[in-house]
Amino acid sequence: MATMWWSRLFATTTLAGLCACSPSQAMAPRFAAKPRLQTLRLAARPKTVVDPPASLATLADARHVLNRFAFGPRPGEVERVAHMGAARWLEEQLAGPPESPLLEAALVPHRAAYVPPAQLVDDWLGDGWEAETRTSRELREETKPHFREHLERLATAELTRDILSQRQLEAVMTDFWANHFNVFASKGFVRLFEGDYLERAIRPHALGKFSELLLATARHPAMLIYLDNAESRREAGDVKSRGGKRHRGLNENYARELLELHTLGVDGGYSQADVQNVARILTGWSVVRVNEGGFDFVFRKPAHDRGEKTVLGESFPRGQNEAEGLRLLELLARHPATAKHLARQLCARFVADIPPDSCVTAATAAYTSSDGDIKEVVRAIVKDPSFWAKSARGTKLKTPLELLASAARALDARPDGSLQLAKTMSKLGEPLLQERVPTGYPDSEPEWASGGGMLARMSFASDLGAGNVRGFDVPWDESLPAGGDVDQLITTFGGSMLGLAADSRTLLLVHEEVNALQDPEQKRAAAVALLIGSPEFQRQ
Amino acid sequence: MTAPCVSRRALLGGSMLSSLGFLLQARGGRAADGAEAVATTPGAPVLLCVFLRGAADGLNVVVPHGEPEYYRLRPSIAVPRPGEKNGAIDLDGRFGLHPRLAPLKAAFDAKELALVHAVGSPHPTRSHFEAQDYMETAAVGDRSASHGWLASYLGSRPKVGSGLLRAVAISSRSPLALRGYPDAVVAGNLRDFRLTTTAGLEPVLADGFRRLYDADATTLAEHAGQRALAASEVVKKALGKQRRGGAPGYARDAQDFADVARLIKADVGLETAWIDVGGWDTHRYEGSTENGDLPRQLDRLGHALSAFRADLGAAFERVVVVVMSEFGRTARENGTGGTDHGHGNFMLLLGGKVQGGRVLGNFPGLAADQLFEGRDVPVTTDFREVLAEVCERHLKMPDASLLFPGFKLEKQRRLGFLA
Numbered sequence: 001m002a003t004m005w006w007s008r009l010f011a012t013t014t015l016a017g018l019c020a021c022s023p024s025q026a027m028a029p030r031f032a033a034k035p036r037l038q039t040l041r042l043a044a045r046p047k048t049v050v051d052p053p054a055s056l057a058t059l060a061d062a063r064h065v066l067n068r069f070a071f072g073p074r075p076g077e078v079e080r081v082a083h084m085g086a087a088r089w090l091e092e093q094l095a096g097p098p099e100s101p102l103l104e105a106a107l108v109p110h111r112a113a114y115v116p117p118a119q120l121v122d123d124w125l126g127d128g129w130e131a132e133t134r135t136s137r138e139l140r141e142e143t144k145p146h147f148r149e150h151l152e153r154l155a156t157a158e159l160t161r162d163i164l165s166q167r168q169l170e171a172v173m174t175d176f177w178a179n180h181f182n183v184f185a186s187k188g189f190v191r192l193f194e195g196d197y198l199e200r201a202i203r204p205h206a207l208g209k210f211s212e213l214l215l216a217t218a219r220h221p222a223m224l225i226y227l228d229n230a231e232s233r234r235e236a237g238d239v240k241s242r243g244g245k246r247h248r249g250l251n252e253n254y255a256r257e258l259l260e261l262h263t264l265g266v267d268g269g270y271s272q273a274d275v276q277n278v279a280r281i282l283t284g285w286s287v288v289r290v291n292e293g294g295f296d297f298v299f300r301k302p303a304h305d306r307g308e309k310t311v312l313g314e315s316f317p318r319g320q321n322e323a324e325g326l327r328l329l330e331l332l333a334r335h336p337a338t339a340k341h342l343a344r345q346l347c348a349r350f351v352a353d354i355p356p357d358s359c360v361t362a363a364t365a366a367y368t369s370s371d372g373d374i375k376e377v378v379r380a381i382v383k384d385p386s387f388w389a390k391s392a393r394g395t396k397l398k399t400p401l402e403l404l405a406s407a408a409r410a411l412d413a414r415p416d417g418s419l420q421l422a423k424t425m426s427k428l429g430e431p432l433l434q435e436r437v438p439t440g441y442p443d444s445e446p447e448w449a450s451g452g453g454m455l456a457r458m459s460f461a462s463d464l465g466a467g468n469v470r471g472f473d474v475p476w477d478e479s480l481p482a483g484g485d486v487d488q489l490i491t492t493f494g495g496s497m498l499g500l501a502a503d504s505r506t507l508l509l510v511h512e513e514v515n516a517l518q519d520p521e522q523k524r525a526a527a528v529a530l531l532i533g534s535p536e537f538q539r540q
Numbered sequence: 541m542t543a544p545c546v547s548r549r550a551l552l553g554g555s556m557l558s559s560l561g562f563l564l565q566a567r568g569g570r571a572a573d574g575a576e577a578v579a580t581t582p583g584a585p586v587l588l589c590v591f592l593r594g595a596a597d598g599l600n601v602v603v604p605h606g607e608p609e610y611y612r613l614r615p616s617i618a619v620p621r622p623g624e625k626n627g628a629i630d631l632d633g634r635f636g637l638h639p640r641l642a643p644l645k646a647a648f649d650a651k652e653l654a655l656v657h658a659v660g661s662p663h664p665t666r667s668h669f670e671a672q673d674y675m676e677t678a679a680v681g682d683r684s685a686s687h688g689w690l691a692s693y694l695g696s697r698p699k700v701g702s703g704l705l706r707a708v709a710i711s712s713r714s715p716l717a718l719r720g721y722p723d724a725v726v727a728g729n730l731r732d733f734r735l736t737t738t739a740g741l742e743p744v745l746a747d748g749f750r751r752l753y754d755a756d757a758t759t760l761a762e763h764a765g766q767r768a769l770a771a772s773e774v775v776k777k778a779l780g781k782q783r784r785g786g787a788p789g790y791a792r793d794a795q796d797f798a799d800v801a802r803l804i805k806a807d808v809g810l811e812t813a814w815i816d817v818g819g820w821d822t823h824r825y826e827g828s829t830e831n832g833d834l835p836r837q838l839d840r841l842g843h844a845l846s847a848f849r850a851d852l853g854a855a856f857e858r859v860v861v862v863v864m865s866e867f868g869r870t871a872r873e874n875g876t877g878g879t880d881h882g883h884g885n886f887m888l889l890l891g892g893k894v895q896g897g898r899v900l901g902n903f904p905g906l907a908a909d910q911l912f913e914g915r916d917v918p919v920t921t922d923f924r925e926v927l928a929e930v931c932e933r934h935l936k937m938p939d940a941s942l943l944f945p946g947f948k949l950e951k952q953r954r955l956g957f958l959a
Contacts, residue, residue: 227823228823228824228876228878231824231875231876232875232876233875235875236875238615241616244615244616245615245616246615246616246873246877247615247616247872247873247874247875248875249874249875250874250875251823251824251874251875251876251878251880252823252874252880252881253821253823253824253880256666256667256880256881260667266665266667266669266670267683272666272913275666397760397761427732429712429713429728436818436819437593437594437668437818437821439668439669442713445759445760445761446686446714446716446719446760447713447714448713448714448761449714449722449759449760449761449764450709450711450713450714450724450726450727450764451722451723451724451725451726451727451733451764451765451767451768451771451772452725452726452727452728452732452733452768453713453714453726453764454753454761454764454765454768455727455732455733455734455735455765455768455769455772456732457765458735458745458749458765458769459734459735459736459737462735462736462737462738462741462745463736463738465738465741466737466738466741468738506752509748509751509752510748510752513744513745513747513748513751514744516744517741517744519740522740522741525738525741526741526744526745526748529737529741529745529748530745530748530749530752533745533749533752534752535752535753535759535761535762535765538761539761
């Protein structure tokens with residue numbers, strides 16, 4: 001049953017392929033000839049088998065799914081996915097393929113990135129540090145020297161996954177949800193929890209049930225601190241405090257963003273009263289204090305507003321404590337406005353900045369009928385003809401993250417264990433984990449297509465060609481030997497990675513510019529720079 | 541009349557530019573050599589918009605110290621009365637400036653600074669991004685609008701010279717206000733607005749990218765790339781070398797203001813500038829005057845604006861600075877030493893020709909029945925009334941209503957901060 005719609009789908013969509021290159025160019029033999037890596041990367045494909053050439057349309061389909069549901073193709077991958085079929089590849093991704101030993105090895109230097117906060121503090125401050133006797137201020141001061149490196153390590157670890165992971169769809173969805181449920185790592189103690197948040201709240205649910213993802217974020221200290229819910233409490237009026245009076249009570253921050261950004265959407269039909277009542281329901285959802293000896297979620301009963309509340313017309317009777325919040329999150333996850341809001345965002349991510357109606361309708365229906373199963377929503381998007389439309393292919397502007405990851409993948413680069421990749425992302429205008437506002441980083445062209453942004457991309461490509469992007473190693477001599485035929489390199493890369501015909505304007509122009517140079521290393525550097533910096537490579 | 545503003549519903553999200561006729565027209569020939577002389581009209585007016593993203597708390601910026609309710613509503617974060625320790629800087633007996641804005645008092649006294657209170661967007665949304673979008677498209681309430689009002693302004697004016705530097709935004713991404721004018725020079729830091737290459741490759745790569753991005757530029761990204769390559773040379777030249785320790789007179793964190801001042805003084809044809817300042821969403825630990833997030837933010841803003849004014853000298857006569865934010869914050873402090881999303885807010889106008897020294901607008905008071913929905917400062921002045929006056933009186937647009945769909949500035953509503 002599961003395979004039936006796939007075969008139907010491809011029967012109708014293969015004609016939509018737009019690859020203009022000839023099969024022989026598109027096979028990219030030069031890039032594929034990398035025996036050392038191949039044993040790890042292409043284990044599924046016995047080397048002795050000589051596959052018949054894939055059709056242009058099939059190659060184009062493969063390139064399209066790799067551009068959208070992965071961070072772009074690695075050398076030879078378009079051809080491999082074309083042979084196995086884009087549909088099968090995607091099902092493999094949805095099932096979650098085993099992780100690559102290459103990634104496991106590359107993450108070893110970054111193990112500290114995902115360590116739970118309590119252990120992180122132990123590692124930094126030593127076992128002798130008695131949390132019970134200390135204040136938050138002391139913890140803040142004493143952990144301060146470690147934060148910068150820690151966050152760079154975490155960003156680098158995430159980038160390493162984006163580049164090397166075999167679980168590409170999971171990596172793409174983790175980026176999507178990390179922005180949907182954005183927290184600003186540099187706000188207060190969020191930095192202590194960010195790694196745990198990504199590793200244990202976001203990633204495990206990135207392709208799971210939305211309701212579980214929502215709950216995982218709602219209870220996570222990173223979110224509770226970032227959007228202030230940890231401190232929100234039932235209205236207690238003005239109370240005496242140090243140096244005078246202060247007002248103790250609600251903070252609406254999380255409640256509003258929960259409705260507006262995480263679930264219903266700004267048009268979701270909620271009122272200011274709903275925002276306040278959501279905030280009341282969630283009073284008590286907090287974080288264990290430092291001197292209480294922990295770093296976990298806690299429900300503080302005394303802080304909870306025990307009165308009756310109404311949200312979206314649903315009555316929440318008094319005195320239900322923590323269960324009220326759980327019921328609220330279920331209500332929000334199941335709400336039709338949430339289905340539509342998420343469907344729109346996912347279609348915008350995977351199909352086009354202005355999501356086609358057919359895609360939104362299909363994704364909404366899939367969400368509703370599967371009780372919010374993210375996998376089913378992804379399947380519905382791929383099944384919708386708008387995903388395969390010619391106008392959707394190679395048209396969506398990559399985010400800076402997608403540019404960096406796809407460039408690294410296209411060149412078969414391997415992160416070198418240093419923390420430089422995080423810095424490169426800052427230069428490109430998307431410093432990971434550092435977006436201050438709860439909307440997270442956008443993924444639409446009008447936001448990213450600034451002059452400065454485009455210059456940063458071209459400069460990045462230039463650095464990359466010259467071998468000056470630090471943070472990963474490009475196996476130049478294996479994949480792109482300097483003494484090799486640079487014209488062949490341009491044609492192969494353009495065909496396989498970009499689907500460009502050998503006589504396309506872009507490739508002819510690159511040939512022309514590069515051939516003005518004499519030195520083979522410079523030729524290669526210029527070719528890589530112009531190809532990675534080309535308008536075509538900025539799109540997926 | 542040159543090309544009026546483009547249909548606001550013109551795609552945008554879609555990246556094709558074909559409907560933006562004026563743009564292609566504006567490219568006028570090959571401006572590939574950015575180093576070409578930039579013809580300008582010396583002394584042409586410049587508008588700088590400073591957008592405080594996150595909803596700055598206007599009640600703690602322009603402090604209604606004459607309202608007893610203010611102190612009742614804000615037991616821990618109110619700014620003390622003038623004369624008290626760290627008290628507000630009195631302006632007119634009713635309002636005062638936050639003490640961290642002290643550097644701006646001189647401009648107020650010189651009548652070059654005007655404040656407007658209870659101003660904002662008439663739309664009741666308390667969503668940051670929705671409210672910001674409405675302020676930037678100026679099509680209040682129209683979620684589908686995707687064309688910025690500054691872009692409309694630029695599109696309505698004839699281009700002088702190469703026009704490479706008509707609009708500059710210091711922002712990590714393109715502000716919506718400039719959406720529809722992809723020629724804008726947008727960068728988080730103007731010092732990075734350049735193509736960097738390795739020695740020896742520069743000529744080939746610069747030429748290569750110029751050609752790759754010089755296709756008919758039918759998409760936003762390509763068009764922006766093509767214009768940026770040309771403009772980067774002009775920017776580089778105008779900014780000159782960075783001094784060690786930052787621009788003289790400016791704090792280190794005010795490089796953006798220093799760079800805009802440089803461009804204005806360099807006469808490179810700058811007409812509009814935009815600076816984004818984030819970090820105003822003070823739900824907790826907002827603070828009063830000493831500690832807290834807001835005093836820190838205001839400290840930076842006050843110093844930057846005052847340094848900018850001093851730096852421009854005579855050129856300040858042709859500059860108007862508008863400071864705005866998407867909405868104000870709750871009149872009452874919330875339960876965590878901060879404020880939540882509100883409605884009416886303040887706007888600040890600064891410039892050599894501004895008839896300032898006044899707090900304008902109609903601020904009704906802070907009693908429960910004077911508040912919007914019982915909690916926020918109401919909006920009694922539409923932000924477009926302020927912008928329209930700037931566009932007509934400063935930028936000399938005959939009718940600024942063109943920029944603001946569905947809005948008409950009535951003469952009797954003019955605030956009169958510009959002659």
